[in-house]
Amino acid sequence: MDNAASGGNGRGKRMRIHYQTRKQLWCLLFIAPQLVLFLLFTLYPIIMSYVYAFFDWSGFGRLDDYVGLDNFKETLYDPIFWNAFGNSLSFMLYVVVIQVPLALLMALLLNAQWFKGKTVYRVIYFLPVVTTTAVVGLVMRFIFGAYKGLVNEVLMRLGLLSAPVDFLGSIDTAFFIVVLVGIWKSFGMKLIYWLAAIQSLPKDVFEAAKIDGAGPLQMLRYITVPLLLPVGSVILLMSAVNALHVFDLVKAMTDGGPAFKTDMVDVYIYRYAFSGSGEARVGFASAAGVLYGIVVMIISLALGLFVKLTGGRRNGSV
The missing domain is CATH 1.10.3720.10 (MetI-like)
Known part of the structure; x- marks a missing residue:
C-alpha cells in the first residue's frame, strides 16, 4: 500500500509539473508576438544606435567608416x-x-x-x-x-x-x-x-x-x-x-x-x-x-x- 501511495503521489506530482509547464508554454505563446515586436522595433534599434554613433554612415552600404567620437x-x-x-x-x-x-x-x-x-x-x-x-x-x-x-x-x-x-x-x-x-x-x-x-x-x-x-x-x-x-x-x-x-x-x-x-x-x-x-x-x-x-x-x-x-x-x- 505504501508503494501504491508513493506511486500515486509521484504521478500526481508529474501531472502538476506537466500542467504548470503547459500553462507557462501557453503564456509564452501569447506574449511571443509582443516580445518579437519589442526586440525588433525597440531593443534592437536602441542597441544599434549606439553602434552607428561611431560610424559615418548614411543608412545604406557597409558599416565600415569608423570615426570614433x-x-x-x-x-x-x-x-x-x-x-x-x-x-x-x-x-x-x-x-x-x-x-x-x-x-x-x-x-x-x-x-x-x-x-x-x-x-x-x-x-x-x-x-x-x-x-x-x-x-x-x-x-x-x-x-x-x-x-x-x-x-x-x-x-x-x-x-x-x-x-x-x-x-x-x-x-x-x-x-x-x-x-x-x-x-x-x-x-x-x-x-x-x-x-x-x-x-x-x-x-x-x-x-x-x-x-x-x-x-x-x-x-x-x-x-x-x-x-x-x-x-x-x-x-x-x-x-x-x-x-x-x-x-x-x-x-x-x-x-x-x-x-x-x-x-x-x-x-x-x-x-x-x-x-x-x-x-x-x-x-x-x-x-x-x-x-x-x-x-x-x-x-x-x-x-x-x-x-x-x-x-x-x-x-x-x-
Missing part, C-alpha cells in the same frame, strides 16, 4: 543641437509647471459632489488624448494659420486684430502655440491620473476632519495635498519624460520652424537621419540620439529619486 564632438559643438536641446527642456518645463497643477485643480473640481455633468467633461477633456497627434498637429496648422485660420477669423471679427497673424510662422508666437497645443493634447491623461489618485484617498480621514470642524480649504491643504504628494511625484515624472518627446506634434505643426524656434531634439535627429536634401547622416543622428537619451535618463533618475524620497517621507509620517 567625431560624431559626438560635432554634435556637442553644433549650436543648432543646443538650440533644439534648450527648446526641448523649455517645452518640458512649461508643460510640467502649467499642466500638472492645472489638471489637479480640474480633477478636484470634477470630483466635487456638487459639480454636475462630470462624465461629459471627463470625456471632453480625454478626447484629445485618443486623437492621433499628427492629425492634431495638421488641424492646428489650419486653426492657427494666417489664411482663413479659425483663430484669426474670430479675433478679427471681435475687432482684436486688424490683419491676420501667422501664429506658427512668427518667432514670437510659434513656440508658445506649440506649448499650448501640447498641454491641451495630453491634459486629459493627467486629469485621469489625478482623479484616480483623489478617489483612492481614505474617506474616513476626511470624515474625521469634518467632524473636528475642518473646512474645505483646510482639508485640501492639510489632508488632500499631503496624501496626494507621492502620486503627484509619479505624475510629475511621467509628465516630464513624455514632454521631452514631442516629435510628431512639432513635425506636423511647424517642422521646427520658423528659424529653428520650435526645433526639438527629436526633430533635429530626424532631419539628419532621414534628410530630404543631400545624403542622410544616420551615424551623426545616432550620436545626437545617444546624447539626448543619456540626458533623458539622468532626468528620469533624478525625478525617480525624488519620487522615492517623497514616498519614503510619506510612509514615515503615517
